[in-house]
Amino acid sequence: MTNLVSANIATLKPYQPGKPIEELERELGITGSIKLASNENPLGPSPKAVEAVRQAVTDLHIYPDGAIFKLRERLAQKHRCDMSEILVGNGSNEVINMLIRTFCQPGDNVVVSDYAFVAYRICATAFGVDVNSVPMHDGYVHDLEAMAAACTDDTKMVFVANPNNPTGTYVGEKPLTAFLKSVPEHVIVVLDEAYVEYALAKDYVTGMDLRDVRERLVISRTFSKCYGLAGLRCGYAVGPAELFDYVNRIREPFNSSSLAQVGAIAALDDEKFVLRSVSSNEEGRKKMRLALEDLAPRGVTWIPSQTNFLLVGTPVEGTRVYDAMLKQGVIVRPMAGYGLTRHVRITIGSESEVERCMDAFVKALDEVHA
Numbered sequence: 001m002t003n004l005v006s007a008n009i010a011t012l013k014p015y016q017p018g019k020p021i022e023e024l025e026r027e028l029g030i031t032g033s034i035k036l037a038s039n040e041n042p043l044g045p046s047p048k049a050v051e052a053v054r055q056a057v058t059d060l061h062i063y064p065d066g067a068i069f070k071l072r073e074r075l076a077q078k079h080r081c082d083m084s085e086i087l088v089g090n091g092s093n094e095v096i097n098m099l100i101r102t103f104c105q106p107g108d109n110v111v112v113s114d115y116a117f118v119a120y121r122i123c124a125t126a127f128g129v130d131v132n133s134v135p136m137h138d139g140y141v142h143d144l145e146a147m148a149a150a151c152t153d154d155t156k157m158v159f160v161a162n163p164n165n166p167t168g169t170y171v172g173e174k175p176l177t178a179f180l181k182s183v184p185e186h187v188i189v190v191l192d193e194a195y196v197e198y199a200l201a202k203d204y205v206t207g208m209d210l211r212d213v214r215e216r217l218v219i220s221r222t223f224s225k226c227y228g229l230a231g232l233r234c235g236y237a238v239g240p241a242e243l244f245d246y247v248n249r250i251r252e253p254f255n256s257s258s259l260a261q262v263g264a265i266a267a268l269d270d271e272k273f274v275l276r277s278v279s280s281n282e283e284g285r286k287k288m289r290l291a292l293e294d295l296a297p298r299g300v301t302w303i304p305s306q307t308n309f310l311l312v313g314t315p316v317e318g319t320r321v322y323d324a325m326l327k328q329g330v331i332v333r334p335m336a337g338y339g340l341t342r343h344v345r346i347t348i349g350s351e352s353e354v355e356r357c358m359d360a361f362v363k364a365l366d367e368v369h370a
């Protein structure tokens, strides 16, 4: 008898999302919890997007536009490219998935960093594609030279999240440009810019400005983070039309819902909301950093971040701190699944959420005697 599933699926660990508030409250019989586990926007969704979605619900009996015309047109305008260079997905996770399914065959490989966003690994493994994971520099920064050197004839794609999740770190213009030039021509470089709006470092550069440097470059973005639309499921990529022509052959007919399409267009027109989100994040990031600095004598560390979260080093196992915080109704993200056993990842919340979180963090340290 043949196996029901392939070995790569039999051994695959499913993606572990942040714990939903409802689940925690059901389990502990508590109310008023906060979730700082999935890098969601503490300001909520863009109000313009909410209004557009509200208006569109009356047409839910109609199939969405399978060509995603208006959203792609709007995105092409934003990124000064042709509509054929825009690929929209049900979240950028689907974009990653479609790219792997289109361009990789079993036996091929993709190159990622240790501590890269786990979705690349999961998607590749699910399709029987090998994952070549490259150690990071000290400080949890992508080692781009090593990643380029790791590419073989069988490498189809290299994934670089910039800034990266779960580390919050980034690579600057110089190393990134050199990398794009040095990766072998046949390889598709995927730059995942889920947190681009939060990256304010002077030497940060978006891949949108480096499209001339390399032919096979795909840049992915999402509405899930700074636009506050994680529940809507909308992400997209900008890249060569020649590549997306192939992707469109496997893309599901209605992979972007009608609500996602109108919500995303409205969100793009809500620049004020993005600016507010970024400045609120800056404030929160500062506040959290100061609170964490005070805890340095207790063995707490943190990694400089260009995102809306911080990877925090804990003096004991991260899961113990996570559990002790859960009991106080504060959900953060344990990192053991990434092999970061003495860390938790904390999303930067609103001012009051940061206060409550840091309070719960200190009490958790007390409880585990750290």
Ligand SMILES: *Cc1c(COP(=O)(O)O)cnc(C)c1O
Binding pocket: 039, 090, 091, 092, 093, 094, 117, 161, 164, 165, 192, 194, 221, 222, 223, 224, 225, 230, 233, 234, 235
């Ligand atoms: C959150 C995140 C995404 C976004 O995923 P969506 O499917 O668009 O919600 C993509 N890449 C990284 C690195 C992320 O952290």
